[in-house]
Amino acid sequence: MPAPGITLGDVRITRVVEWSGPIRTARFIIPDSDEETWRRNEKWLAPDFWTPAGDSYRCRIQTWVLRSEGRTVLVDTGVGNDRDRPQVPQFAGLRTDYLARLREAGVTPEDVDVVVNTHIHYDHVGWNTELRDGAWVPTFPNATYLIPRADHLYFGPDGAHRTGAPRDEHERVRRQGGKLVFDDSIAPVHRAGQTVLWEGSHRIDGNLLLEAAPGHTPGSSVLTLRSGTDRAVFVGDMLHSPVQVLEPGWNSCFCDDLRLAARTRRAYLARAAELRELVIPAHWPGHGAAEVRGDGDGFALSAWAAFPRG
Template sequence: MKAIRRHIEGIGIELEQLLAGPVVVTCIPDMANVAWPARAIFAGLSRADLEAAFRRSPAGTVDPEGETVALSFNCYVIETPDYVALIDGGIGDGKERPHRPAWHRRETKFLDTLAAIGISPERVDIVINTHLHADHVGWNTRREGETWRPTFPNARYVVAETELAHWTNVHEASVDGNTLHGAFADSVLPIIRSVGFDAVASDAEIAPGLRLKPAPGHSPGMVVVALDTGEGEVLFLADAVHHPLQLGDDAIVCNFCEDPILARSTRIGLLGAAAARGTVLAPYHFPAPVFGRLTAEAASFRFVPLQIDAPGQPAPNNAR
């Protein structure tokens, strides 16, 4: 496997891609390198904690002076000879998110970026929602007039059955219908009412070489996604880890985890296995560079990005 950066002319961005034989994985951030107040994500962090995290985390991901951490929201496109899959759906455009101003009524070039790498919405065969939080399902739908319709009309929308059941129950019991900042209403229900979700077991094989692994804690039915490229495994981490600073201190848990104790246990297990196997990780919230492996250091881990080769323009795979 090798990593490259690919310049996207006309949009003015560079995308990271992972190449493994006929398999291409492209990271498409729906929002990139945003400075978030550290304690809004990780309560209880002291200035000393941030300074320690600054020393051991990748450059630019922790600002102890401003007391912020950098986050991205990374969707991943997998191209194989058999299928095109999208792992997670980002924040989306045009969504009403008044309680999250940075997510509110956005207008982005996400679909233009997909088109620039040869992926039209109609080409996507599989959309996997690792969980149903608002920043992972936004591109499930796009507005047509006053109606939210599936963005990827030919895709099989996949979610763990436990995740879908949990949030459906929460929504049905809600008073205001604003479940998940409104994302259930505009990004989940329209799928249920049109093409339907393929609600599967949390360890299901979705396609050749593409399998879910249970990762509960942050959300009750969250999964991570494992891809066998033929040259090694890639693990799409969803929200099992939110930021590199958690690799150095396993006690740091995101404020938004439904079950913090279970989330910590899940994270420790996934990271330990990935480090032992040399698995390539594809984190959802890490800023670039995103593809890397873990090295174990005493009671902690360090994220080591893959060496990135010179920018390239690989021929689109699996054109159809």
Template sequence: MTEITTTETTTTSEHLTFGEVTVSRAVESVGSIGMVPNQFFPGTDPAAWDGHESELRPFHLEEDGATTMESTARVAMQTWILRSGGRTILVDACVGNDKDRPDVPSWSRLQTAYLEHLAAAGVAPESVDVVVNTHLHADHVGWNTRLVDGAWVPTFPNAEYLMPAEDLAFWDPAHDNRTVMGPGAHGVWADSIAPVLAAGQATAWSGSHRIDDALTLEAAPGHTPGASILRLASGDDEVLFVGDTLHSPAQVVDAHTSSCFDEDPVQSDRTRDRLFTEAAARGLLLFAAHFAGHGGFRVEKTGDGFRIVEWAGLTAI
């Protein structure tokens, strides 16, 4: 088992190598999401938190409460950087600068050093070949675009943006679908999705989509109608980037509790159980979109549930 150690927060971690693919990350921000477990995960089992403090603190739960159930969850806004087959692939695009997010004031009008953090990882916007939006929530598409002379333009001018077709249909304002994210979610379309569509840089996909010989997108609905995971299989290695399938290690123990942001909690539970079952049986590393700390983890089956048995070797944030 990899020992968990506390390190200083860094803008990017060192890289890991899986077969012929290298993985690193650029961090936009890391800190409290401002919600205690019962708010973030309605109906969660307190035993999944109170009995697992060593897995949660300091990287996934703040020290701002007397107990785990009184503490707020800690999350990272980050982009996974994959270099595969001579190309640079970004997985998820964080919150973004200058965006108006009235439903989430802490995400409004940000001025972060995200692009500088990408540069520190050796990534210039012009060098990005593919941007994967695992789903189309505001905190996964924000850096799809940036504000230039008062207009939203694609941040990565040479990239193909891969977007789930089901999410494109769900958030298209013309369809006026109701969402647990509230009416403000539809504003994301105008500043972070429509400009990419207008530029002809978006590719809609459904079911599965092969990016290259090592990388394949797969549908994993529940969090959103088009939520997806990215499977990396290269050489003898295989890992899964599971997006927002889960937001806390407590959901490994309590796999049938969904976050308050899941559109279909029943389907989300099924997706989590399916992924954990495969990962436990095959020893796969899982990388969640918002996990701070070491980012990736392995699970094993225990009784009717699962537990984390190893963390990835990335520098903790």
């Protein structure tokens, strides 16, 4: 029996969940948001995206598996096992059966042809590698890893974001964590000669196109799917929560350039509403994706995707 998913045009999409649960509070993750908006939309935000008791933000760490033109493409690779993550203690030393879940979806590591990292954050690149005999090696031996050049430069050892002394202890830990992410999840695949560093745009095949969408990080990107009359856009961390559809000016606490992130978010939501693209973020629980429509100065959700909620 095929894994649950949806088909858009000639592309089959399934998802593999690494981790699901609450992380901090809703207004820690979306600091610009207000309690009134969450309460007003409680009927559909809870329980998938928000737990009102305790104001808990809920998310999933997941990989989108695309089968397109005879190839298997993974969009983002989660946290990974055995990681030292001082900046996110909740995921330090995480151990999951992610690879078994990937196999349940019909994919072995050897089957993967392309890995897309929408950006370089710890929860999007972790399973790029795995620990074998004390060394980090590529998890997917036959894959080409597509990594935005801007993020590779920014988070690499010579990145400008690590110049100068840290302003405080929080920034010191963040920088330390960013170096660890690069060292264990990016550098090993680059040394193995499996990376393609792209900028501007990069066509994967006739159905799939990567496009730069900076703001959340300098190299943040989206993956656009166009097959037949069907449209979708995998937006990574452009949308941590559906409340950002209602108020596209609201950034997450993880966004690097706040003005650019908000501008990019609004532009892609406007395009999705106009072209009826299915919007597929990285971390939404529930049905995982939605169609959007214009609503005054903002946007609204018009229909959930047909992915199972489980």
